Amino acid sequence: MARDKIRIGCGAGFSDDRIPPGVEIVERGDLDYLAMECLAERTIARETLDRAKDPSKGYTPVLLERMEAIMPPALRRGVKIVTNMGAANPMGAARVLREHAPDWNCPDYSCAVVQGDEVTDIMRAHPELPLMEDGAPLESLLPRMASANAYLGADVVARGFATGADLVITGRVADPALFLGPMLHAFGWSYDDYQKLANGTLAGHLLECSGQLTGGCFADPGKKEVEDLAGLGYPLADVWADGRVEVSKTPGSGGRLDVATCTEQLLYEMHDPSAYITPDCVLDVSGVTFRQLEKDRVALNGARGKPRTATYKVVVGYFDGYMGSGEMGFAGVNAVARANLGIEVVKERLRRRGMVYEEMRVDLIGMNSLHANDADWAPEPYEVRLRIAARTTDKKAAEAVGAEVRSLHMQGPTGAGGGVNFGARQILAVKSVLIPREWVSPEIVMERAA
Amino acid sequence: MSIRVYDIAHARAGDKGNTSNISVTAYSEEGWAVIHRELTPERVLAHFRHLTPGPVRRYELPQLRALNFVIENALGGGVTRSLAIDPHGKSLSALMLTINLPGHNEGVGTP
Numbered sequence: 369m370a371r372d373k374i375r376i377g378c379g380a381g382f383s384d385d386r387i388p389p390g391v392e393i394v395e396r397g398d399l400d401y402l403a404m405e406c407l408a409e410r411t412i413a414r415e416t417l418d419r420a421k422d423p424s425k426g427y428t429p430v431l432l433e434r435m436e437a438i439m440p441p442a443l444r445r446g447v448k449i450v451t452n453m454g455a456a457n458p459m460g461a462a463r464v465l466r467e468h469a470p471d472w473n474c475p476d477y478s479c480a481v482v483q484g485d486e487v488t489d490i491m492r493a494h495p496e497l498p499l500m501e502d503g504a505p506l507e508s509l510l511p512r513m514a515s516a517n518a519y520l521g522a523d524v525v526a527r528g529f530a531t532g533a534d535l536v537i538t539g540r541v542a543d544p545a546l547f548l549g550p551m552l553h554a555f556g557w558s559y560d561d562y563q564k565l566a567n568g569t570l571a572g573h574l575l576e577c578s579g580q581l582t583g584g585c586f587a588d589p590g591k592k593e594v595e596d597l598a599g600l601g602y603p604l605a606d607v608w609a610d611g612r613v614e615v616s617k618t619p620g621s622g623g624r625l626d627v628a629t630c631t632e633q634l635l636y637e638m639h640d641p642s643a644y645i646t647p648d649c650v651l652d653v654s655g656v657t658f659r660q661l662e663k664d665r666v667a668l669n670g671a672r673g674k675p676r677t678a679t680y681k682v683v684v685g686y687f688d689g690y691m692g693s694g695e696m697g698f699a700g701v702n703a704v705a706r707a708n709l710g711i712e713v714v715k716e717r718l719r720r721r722g723m724v725y726e727e728m729r730v731d732l733i734g735m736n737s738l739h740a741n742d743a744d745w746a747p748e749p750y751e752v753r754l755r756i757a758a759r760t761t762d763k764k765a766a767e768a769v770g771a772e773v774r775s776l777h778m779q780g781p782t783g784a785g786g787g788v789n790f791g792a793r794q795i796l797a798v799k800s801v802l803i804p805r806e807w808v809s810p811e812i813v814m815e816r817a818a
Numbered sequence: 819m820s821i822r823v824y825d826i827a828h829a830r831a832g833d834k835g836n837t838s839n840i841s842v843t844a845y846s847e848e849g850w851a852v853i854h855r856e857l858t859p860e861r862v863l864a865h866f867r868h869l870t871p872g873p874v875r876r877y878e879l880p881q882l883r884a885l886n887f888v889i890e891n892a893l894g895g896g897v898t899r900s901l902a903i904d905p906h907g908k909s910l911s912a913l914m915l916t917i918n919l920p921g922h923n924e925g926v927g928t929p
Contacts, residue, residue: 409897409898410897410898501835501836501896585830585908586828586830588828591824592828627882628828628843631841631843631882631884632828632829632830632841632843633830634841634882635830635832635839635841635879635884635886636830636832636841637832637833637834637839638832638839638886639834639837639839639875639886639888640877640888641877641879641886642877653879654877654879655881656879656881656882657881657882658882670881688898688899691899691901693901727895727901728901729894729901729902731903733903737903737904738903738904738909738912738913739869739904739907739909739910739912739913741868755903757901757903758901759899759901795898795899796898797896797898797899798898
């Protein structure tokens with residue numbers, strides 16, 4: 369039955385996002401749908417490796433903790449959930465939730481799983497595909513490939529809900545599509561009605577980073593105040609069948625939602641505002657306007673939609689060596705000179721041990737670690753912290769970096785303190801290719817209790 | 819006489835691969851006139867030159883009093899393999915706000 373209006377809330381904007389505001393928006397937001405976006409570009413590669421070690425794993429590691437808090441109140445209130453926490457194993461996620469649901473006093477529920485975003489076999493069959501980053505053939509990455517997933521669109525999310533499911537679990541789906549999907553389903557919008565697809569995609573784009581629409585990433589004391597930032601609430605969208613959208617946030621929560629926060633989030637991770645490419649449409653926000661209707665409520669206007677492209681974007685995760693790092697603090701008179709001596713000592717010790725690095729980076733935290741132009745543009749600080757990070761194909765060389773930094777405690781310049789060895793971690797990098805849509809066949813599979 | 823971007827606008831940085839995008843939104847119409855005229859891609863690139871050779875592209879959204887700068891090669895080789903302490907370049911919005919623009923009339927700051 370087609371609806372006139374629905375309300376969709378955002379319950380998470382990244383995998384380790386804060387859980388309490390997600391519970392709060394379910395309990396106080398009067399929602400019809402809750403979407404949780406928990407899949408960064410490369411996390412799915414990590415989860416693909418987890419699944420290779422244990423076929424029951426491969427979903428987002430925080431799945432159980434988050435769902436234990438969110439699922440019971442959502443199901444009790446009839447709030448339908450969509451999330452990409454299925455990551456590299458959506459069916460595995462659905463099964464483990466079903467195992468735990470009785471312990472959480474969840475009412476009975478129906479769960480649909482979206483499959484088919486995983487395309488590693490297609491990548492192996494097409495080594496000639498050009499990488500979007502540099503045009504080089506995909507071939508060079510294939511021996512090191514860890515994962516490959518196509519960004520699916522809102523149509524598959526809508527198909528998931530069309531089964532009557534209370535819960536739709538996906539792997540890789542474009543972030544805004546998690547929000548557009550419920551609209552397609554609830555209103556029966558045509559998948560070729562680009563004006564409505566644009567409005568819904570814009571709403572999804574604004575909501576998908578949770579608190580970044582409602583005062584997160586915004587406060588600057590004395591300049592840009594945010595009320596009760598500690599109690600920052602998550603955003604929601606009221607969407608009408610005719611495509612009208614207003615955004616707001618959990619009633620009574622902290623934060624702010626106004627034209628300024630909407631404008632910052634509109635352009636977040638956007639390049640050409642007239643061509644934001646999603647699997648569902650090419651969104652043009654160059655004429656978007658925001659109108660404050662009341663406190664913490666803004667109407668969206670002016671989005672335009674152009675036809676979707678004939679391709680899906682695929683993100684390929686691949687191994688790219690190891691990174692090792694460590695830090696050490698220095699304070700007081702001549703602190704910077706002692707830190708610089710420490711850097712030279714570490715570099716020389718690594719060199720004498722025969723360690724080889726592709727790239728090494730040295731920072732003086734407090735002076736130039738983020739983006740300061742040079743140490744000379746700030747007065748010398750009372751204390752400074754050296755950081756050395758290096759990338760290499762040799763795991764032992766990566767491990768040596770932090771170890772040598774930390775040993776400055778006893779074998780470096782005087783007055784060194786607070787050393788940390790961050791150890792070595794394997795680097796999972798990503799690159800992208802485009803593939804024809806018809807190469808991918810997403811399917812909806814129902815998960816049932818055993 | 820000069821004015822900092824910080825005094826007349828706010829900013830947010832996002833990342834995609836090795837490209838940073840930074841939006842700059844003026845608090846007022848007067849501030850918009852200043853950033854629209856003075857905050858050129860060339861000036862931004864000059865301020866970011868220690869981090870990237872560029873290029874820098876600028877998009878304009880006058881109805882929102884906003885500029886969107888797309889700064890290529892700014893993230894140390896890309897988020898996933900960068901050695902930087904801030905591989906996403908989230909803090910680059912603050913660098914944008916430290917740019918000084920040539921002097922103009924007073925009273926274009928926060929209302």
